[in-house]
Amino acid sequence: GESVGLHLPTLSVQEGDNSIINCAYSNSASDYFIWYKQESGKGPQFIIDIRSNMDKRQGQRVTVLLNKTVKHLSLQIAATQPGDSAVYFCAENAYSGGGADGLTFGKGTHLIIQP
Amino acid sequence: DAGVTQSPTHLIKTRGQHVTLRCSPISGHKSVSWYQQVLGQGPQFIFQYYEKEERGRGNFPDRFSARQFPNYSSELNVNALLLGDSALYLCASSLVVQGAGEQYFGPGTRLTVT
Numbered sequence: 001g002e003s004v005g006l007h008l009p010t011l012s013v014q015e016g017d018n019s020i021i022n023c024a025y026s027n028s029a030s031d032y033f034i035w036y037k038q039e040s041g042k043g044p045q046f047i048i049d050i051r052s053n054m055d056k057r058q059g060q061r062v063t064v065l066l067n068k069t070v071k072h073l074s075l076q077i078a079a080t081q082p083g084d085s086a087v088y089f090c091a092e093n094a095y096s097g098g099g100a101d102g103l104t105f106g107k108g109t110h111l112i113i114q115p
Numbered sequence: 116d117a118g119v120t121q122s123p124t125h126l127i128k129t130r131g132q133h134v135t136l137r138c139s140p141i142s143g144h145k146s147v148s149w150y151q152q153v154l155g156q157g158p159q160f161i162f163q164y165y166e167k168e169e170r171g172r173g174n175f176p177d178r179f180s181a182r183q184f185p186n187y188s189s190e191l192n193v194n195a196l197l198l199g200d201s202a203l204y205l206c207a208s209s210l211v212v213q214g215a216g217e218q219y220f221g222p223g224t225r226l227t228v229t
Contacts, residue, residue, distance in 0.1 A: 034217075034218070036220075041222075042222055042223075043119075043205050043220035043221050043222045043223050044158065044205070044220045045220070046217055046218070046219060046220075049217060089157050089158075091157070102148060102150075102160025102161075102163055102171055102173055103148075103150075103158075103160060103218065104160070105157030105158050105159070106157050107155075107156055107157055108156075108157055
């Protein structure tokens, strides 16, 4: 089975509200986590990353929270806009020094912004 | 600056045929990774190359192979195509070995096997 998964396949929010997308991972050796945004017909776009020695990291309108105790990752998007509509993936990697394992992605959450 | 580029954009092949997909990383990036994304799912790791050497391989059959050239561009080859190989093939580049830095994805090559 997948080592990374998402709780909700679809999330619908009102424009201007905050969005929270959740992700669970099972590999306790994972030490690097990334959130990607993928719009229809495009490749995944890097949003924000976090390493296991941190529990929070902020970017522009986005915040990633990492809870290693329960192996949970979340992406918070402030004041969501129509352009935020996309599928969001969390991905994890256990950096073994050689990076041989690749990123493991979850299935994705489709974020829909209601006007 | 140009991002990761991939060619071709779309491709239609018949079962049993062979296909070659190409990727050019962001200038200065030495690591290239390949992923397969089946419709409705997240990308799955196929290969990673760094400094022209294979650094990692996902759970894909030997029909899948890749190489990286001195200019850090890369090719993914798939032999004896199956219907199940129909997917979006993504290339990602990074400055260093995967896991130690950000990965940037190209737009992908949409492969349809009939």
